[in-house]
Amino acid sequence: MSLRGLLRVPFxxxxxxxxxxxxxxxxxxxxxxxxGWFLFWIVTVSGIYLYVFFDTGVAGTWRSIEAITxxxxxxxxxxxxxxxxxxxxxxxxxxxxxxxxxxxxxxRGNHWFAWATGVPLILFIYVCGIxxxxxxxxxxxxxxxxxxxxxxxxxxxxxxxxGRNFLDQASVSDRFFTLMVYLHIAAPLxxxxxxxxxxxxxxxxxxxxxxxxxxxxxxxxxxxxxxxPALSEPPxxxxxxxxxxxxxxxxxxxxxxxxxxxxAAVWLGLAGLFALLWLLPWxxxxxxxxxxxxxxxxxxxxxxxxADCPFGAISLAPRSDGRSYEQxxxxxxxxxxxxxxxxxxxxxxxxMRSAPDFVAGIELPDRLLAALRRExxxxxxxxxxxxxxxxxxxxHGAAADAxxxxxxxxxxxxxxxxxxxxxxxxxxxxxxxxxxxxGCAAGDCHFRLxxxxxxxxxxxxxxxWLRERVPRERIGVSWAARGDRGQREADxxxxxxxxxxxxxxxxxxxxxxAPARPFARRAWPKPLQWGAWAGVFGALAFGTxxxxxxPDLRLLQPDEAVISLSxxxxxxxxxxxxxxxxxxxxxLKPNMRRQVGCPRQRWPVYVELLRDGFVLYQGQHQPAGLxxxxxxxxxxxxxxxxxxxxxxxxLRDSGREQGFDHERRIEADLAPAxxxxxxxxxxxxxxxx
Amino acid sequence: xxxxxxxxREDFRIGLPEVDQEHRxxxxxxxxxxxxxxxxASIGRVTGALGDIHAAISSHFxxxxxxxxxxxxxxxxxxxxxxxxxxxEILDIIDDVTASGSYDPQVLSSRLADWFTGHFRTFDAxxxxxxxxxx
Numbered sequence: 045m046s047l048r049g050l051l052r053v054p055f056x057x058x059x060x061x062x063x064x065x066x067x068x069x070x071x072x073x074x075x076x077x078x079x080g081w082f083l084f085w086i087v088t089v090s091g092i093y094l095y096v097f098f099d100t101g102v103a104g105t106w107r108s109i110e111a112i113t114x115x116x117x118x119x120x121x122x123x124x125x126x127x128x129x130x131x132x133x134x135x136x137x138x139x140x141x142x143x144x145x146x147x148x149x150x151x152r153g154n155h156w157f158a159w160a161t162g163v164p165l166i167l168f169i170y171v172c173g174i175x176x177x178x179x180x181x182x183x184x185x186x187x188x189x190x191x192x193x194x195x196x197x198x199x200x201x202x203x204x205x206x207g208r209n210f211l212d213q214a215s216v217s218d219r220f221f222t223l224m225v226y227l228h229i230a231a232p233l234x235x236x237x238x239x240x241x242x243x244x245x246x247x248x249x250x251x252x253x254x255x256x257x258x259x260x261x262x263x264x265x266x267x268x269x270x271x272x273p274a275l276s277e278p279p280x281x282x283x284x285x286x287x288x289x290x291x292x293x294x295x296x297x298x299x300x301x302x303x304x305x306x307x308a309a310v311w312l313g314l315a316g317l318f319a320l321l322w323l324l325p326w327x328x329x330x331x332x333x334x335x336x337x338x339x340x341x342x343x344x345x346x347x348x349x350x351a352d353c354p355f356g357a358i359s360l361a362p363r364s365d366g367r368s369y370e371q372x373x374x375x376x377x378x379x380x381x382x383x384x385x386x387x388x389x390x391x392x393x394x395x396m397r398s399a400p401d402f403v404a405g406i407e408l409p410d411r412l413l414a415a416l417r418r419e420x421x422x423x424x425x426x427x428x429x430x431x432x433x434x435x436x437x438x439x440h441g442a443a444a445d446a447x448x449x450x451x452x453x454x455x456x457x458x459x460x461x462x463x464x465x466x467x468x469x470x471x472x473x474x475x476x477x478x479x480x481x482x483g484c485a486a487g488d489c490h491f492r493l494x495x496x497x498x499x500x501x502x503x504x505x506x507x508x509w510l511r512e513r514v515p516r517e518r519i520g521v522s523w524a525a526r527g528d529r530g531q532r533e534a535d536x537x538x539x540x541x542x543x544x545x546x547x548x549x550x551x552x553x554x555x556x557x558a559p560a561r562p563f564a565r566r567a568w569p570k571p572l573q574w575g576a577w578a579g580v581f582g583a584l585a586f587g588t589x590x591x592x593x594x595p596d597l598r599l600l601q602p603d604e605a606v607i608s609l610s611x612x613x614x615x616x617x618x619x620x621x622x623x624x625x626x627x628x629x630x631x632l633k634p635n636m637r638r639q640v641g642c643p644r645q646r647w648p649v650y651v652e653l654l655r656d657g658f659v660l661y662q663g664q665h666q667p668a669g670l671x672x673x674x675x676x677x678x679x680x681x682x683x684x685x686x687x688x689x690x691x692x693x694x695l696r697d698s699g700r701e702q703g704f705d706h707e708r709r710i711e712a713d714l715a716p717a718x719x720x721x722x723x724x725x726x727x728x729x730x731x732x733x
Numbered sequence: 734x735x736x737x738x739x740x741x742r743e744d745f746r747i748g749l750p751e752v753d754q755e756h757r758x759x760x761x762x763x764x765x766x767x768x769x770x771x772x773x774a775s776i777g778r779v780t781g782a783l784g785d786i787h788a789a790i791s792s793h794f795x796x797x798x799x800x801x802x803x804x805x806x807x808x809x810x811x812x813x814x815x816x817x818x819x820x821x822e823i824l825d826i827i828d829d830v831t832a833s834g835s836y837d838p839q840v841l842s843s844r845l846a847d848w849f850t851g852h853f854r855t856f857d858a859x860x861x862x863x864x865x866x867x868x
Contacts, residue, residue: 344755346795368754369796391791396827398781405792472828504817507795511821557817 051147056527063485063528064568065576069254072580074488076141077243078250082258083137084239086130086265088232090123098179100225101218105181106279113275125269128292131173132588133265135294138166146324148440148490153332154355154381156325161242163322168235173295175228181221184289186210186280187599190681191299197679198307203668204612205679211610212721212732213282245379246492247356260581268585274592284717285606285681290593300597333457334409335380338373340364342392343405345371348507349386352460354492355379358386358406373406383491384408384461388501391508394465395420404463411457420466423452424475430544433520434470435536436462437482440490442524442532444482451480451536459483460494464501464510471518477543478518481560482532485525495523503559512557517546521560535563605686605714607653609661611724614675615647615697644673647699651678653722654692660684686716693722693729738767738846745853748864749800755793762786763845770838779836780827787823794820801860804867808859815856822848 055073062071072079097120099108112120142162145151151159177188193207209220243249252258277289291299302310335357336349350358350373357379360371375386386406387393393404395417404413423434433451437444438459445453456462459481467479481498489495500506502519510519522535567573600606621642629637646667653661660682668674676697694707708729714720721732739760746753766782774782794816801809826844830836 342792344751344792344796345799346792347799348795369751391795392788394784394788394791396780396784396824397788398778398785468824472824473831507798508791509817509820511824512817513821513825 048147048149051143052526055144055147056525058527059485059488059525060527060530061576063525063531064566065573065580067567068486068523068565070257071485071487072253072257073144074485075250075253075257076137076144078253079257079261080134080137080141081239081251082253082261083130083134084232084236086262087127087134090127090130091232093123094120094127095229098225100221102181102216102221105179105221106276109180109182109276113273117273121273122266122269125272125274126265127176128274128592129265129268129585129588131169131176132292132294132592133261133584134169135173136584136588138169142166142321149331150490151325152330153325154357154379157245157379158242159325160322161238161244163318165235165238165242167318168231168238170295171231172228172235173292175224175231177292177295178224179221179228180276181280183277183280183286184291185277186282187286187289187597188296188299189280191302195298195302195307195310198311203674205677207679208610208612208677210282211608211679211723212719214732216282245355247354248493260577264581264585268589272589283719285600285719287600287602287717288596288598291595291597292593293591294588296597303597303599333382335377335382336375336384336386336406336408338375338406339403340367340372342390342403343372345369345373346391347371347373348389348391349373349406352385352389352493352497352506354383354385354489354494355381357381375406381491382408382410383458383494384411384456385458385491385494385497387411387413388461388463388497389507390463393463395469396465408457408461411461413463416454416466419454420470420475423454424470427452427476430477431540432476433478433480433536433540433543434476435480435482438484438490438494440526441482441484442526442529444480444522444532444536451540452476458489458491458494460489460491460497462498464508467502467519468511468514471514477546478520478539480520480522480536480539482522482524482536484523485528486523488525499559504557509557515546516558516560517542519560520563522563531563531566534566538563600683600717603686603716604683605716605718605720607660607682607684607691607714608719608721609651609653609678609680609682609693609723610721611649611651611678611695612675613649613677613695613697613724615649615667616699617643617673618645618647618699619643644671646673646676647697649676649678650696652692652694652704653682655684656690684714686714686718688713691722695724737764738842739763739849745857747857747861749797752793752797752800755789755796759786759789759793760849762789763849767842767845770836770842773838776830776834776836779841780830783823783827783830787820787827790823791820804864806860806863808863812856812860815852819848819852 059073062073066072094112097108097112099105109124113124114121145159174188174192178185189210190207193205193210196202197205197207209215209217243251253261277286298310298314301313345360345363347360350360357376359374359376361374363369363372387404387408390405393413395413401414407413420434424432427450429450431450435444435451435453436459437453437455439455439457462481470476470479483495483498484490486495497506499521501508502510502516502521504510520535520539522532524531524535568576621640623639624641628641648667649665651661651663651665652659661680663678665676665678666672667676689712691710691712692707693710694704696704698705706724706729710722710731712720723730723732741757741760745756763786766786769778769782798813798816801812806812826841
């Protein structure tokens with residue numbers, strides 16, 4: 045079984061569960077993206093509220109958030125908690141959404157667009173989340189700052205380590221804070237832009253969940269906020285290292301990985317994961333069915349396919365064949381998913397046409413209607429009795445195997461591909477006693493909108509209308525997810541059972557243009573449904589609340605301290621300045637002729653830190669700059685036992701083989717959790733605090 | 734040669750060139766069928782021709798509806814319902830011919846003629862007047 049096949053198993057189970065527990069309109073599986081949008085707005089609104097009371101500055105930040113949290117716990121406190129928990133829920137949503145689309149194979153072929161624009165959204169979410177934790181400026185934020193700096197410093201981007209901004213309490217600046225606030229506002233704005241691009245190729249994209257479902261989500265998050273408010277740690281104090289910080293595992297899960305395996309491992313892992321995810325649509329096996337095709341001889345530019353295409357893959361263009369029409373339909377093959385929903389909308393798509401190989405105005409090259417008509421005729425000739433059923437089965441919903449013999453199954457990419465005149469023709473010509481449309485779960489069409497358009501066409505609410513006189517009881521509309529075979533089998537059995545008792549299709553009889561009668565949903569009894577909702581939302585709330593601040597990440601044992609070794613120092617140049625010989629001078633351009641030549645290359649800086657005679661740290665640091673003429677930089681945090689110790693720190697910056705140019709012996713008494721900074725500054729080793 | 738069942742008349746003109754063009758083509762199709770009915774074409778041939786006419790009229794109405802909506806035609810809803818009724822009626826005619834296995838050429842021809850000109854006299858004429866009044 046493929047990886048994707050394995051991934052399908054839990055989702056088939058979830059689909060079945062949701063079909064029993066939720067009304068179709070509330071099925072969360074069918075609106076994960078819309079839930080994501082809703083969560084985004086919750087985070088935005090609560091964020092704007094928090095910003096009103098937020099004080100940006102090293103000194104005021106923590107206190108202002110404490111005030112928001114405690115002085116107005118009923119408003120600001122709830123807003124803060126909503127801000128955190130809705131963000132966490134968004135990570136959950138993204139994970140489920142992404143793996144479900146993967147499981148459904150909805151990223152291959154022309155689906156690539158939403159996938160390739162969705163994966164980068166994850167990066168935005170993380171920039172938002174991490175900068176957000178930073179802004180609280182408590183012990184956790186301090187860790188996030190220090191660790192993020194360490195992560196970023198592992199990349200060869202910044203000339204000088206960002207971490208030096210968080211060396212000790214004296215080095216943090218308000219300006220860095222302003223930058224963080226700016227990032228925390230800019231990132232979601234950019235994210236919104238990408239969210240919009242993400243859904244740009246979806247006609248009628250669903251950006252809001254069902255109202256009731258949205259209300260339940262908001263209520264759940266509010267209840268969680270009241271029961272388990274988001275709180276700050278003690279204020280950040282860079283002169284100390286927190287022993288342990290409660291981690292939000294949704295956003296900060298990579299940091300423990302860094303603590304264990306290093307920043308390079310995190311970057312490599314993330315880069316590999318993202319590259320794989322992003323490239324997934326183009327990895328084999330590739331499946332790209334041919335796009336729908338317009339037949340201009342049968343197209344008068346009526347725009348119905350244009351109105352029904354769920355992917356905006358059809359547009360109307362000025363007539364190109366000289367006929368007197370103004371417009372014609374044009375398919376954009378790079379956007380077409382070959383669902384056939386356009387075929388179902390075409391007014392020329394009727395099996396009552398006389399030509400054996402008739403062509404409709406728009407058709408799928410792989411599934412021509414003339415062949416479909418022959419297939420129906422052949423299938424019908426094999427049926428007998430008074431419960432003959434022709435099942436048009438979507439390839440993505442629950443299997444609709446015609447068990448019991450007297451039903452013939454015809455597969456379509458989507459039930460929305462079946463033009464209503466086909467149903468009319470089968471029933472009015474007596475080819476079968478019933479037509480069953482077996483699609484995906486209601487509201488969860490594999491291609492989008494196929495279920496809705498089908499139901500509306502039958503009900504006479506969307507073109508093409510099904511003829512009034514066609515008895516709706518003889519049309520069985522069954523919606524069941526792939527994992528929900530029970531529903532499908534029950535629907536088919538119920539449909540076949542009701543057919544013999546129905547009156548013959550009488551001519552001239554007046555009927556209401558009505559929707560097809562839905563089958564009984566195999567939902568659980570109401571109390572069980574409520575129990576299931578409580579279970580789902582309770583588990584989500586508990587999981588979100590718990591993982592948002594538990595388990596802790598232990599940074600130090602109780603009797604440990606930290607030595608931060610920092611320097612930014614330009615070593616001596618490799619070659620001393622020397623007077624140039626007349627020959628050397630003549631080689632230079634006249635305006636460049638100086639009496640003394642000074643090559644710019646510097647020596648590396650070699651640094652050692654010894655504790656009680658044992659080496660704690662040693663390293664050779666190359667000068668920065670393309671010509672190796674810049675300063676060397678060092679930023680190391682070394683965990684040591686607290687208590688009295690004899691330290692020796694020394695460096696070599698003149699290219700000498702033996703001995704040291706700057707050395708200092710330090711008798712230190714380190715308190716537990718102390719951050720003891722040793723810095724080379726102004727030509728000598730200095731200590732802080 | 735059998736005279737045409739329906740003659741195109743200037744007052745059939747609505748004022749939307751693409752719609753008027755299709756009207757002429759539909760009249761031609763119905764006239765062709767009428768000539769076949771008179772000489773006793775087979776049931777299959779008649780229902781096939783009616784099926785073709787149904788497809789052509791479906792797409793013709795679809796186009797007319799698109800134009801009416803684009804122009805925000807005030808009586809769109811009523812006109813649309815009339816279109817659907819007319820389409821249903823052709824299907825009913827096909828059903829009748831199929832079920833009885835025979836047809837009376839005169840009855841069927843006049844039914845088609847009434848069907849077509851009836852719509853013209855009422856709904857399309859109203860659309861025409863409305864379009865003319867706009868200018």
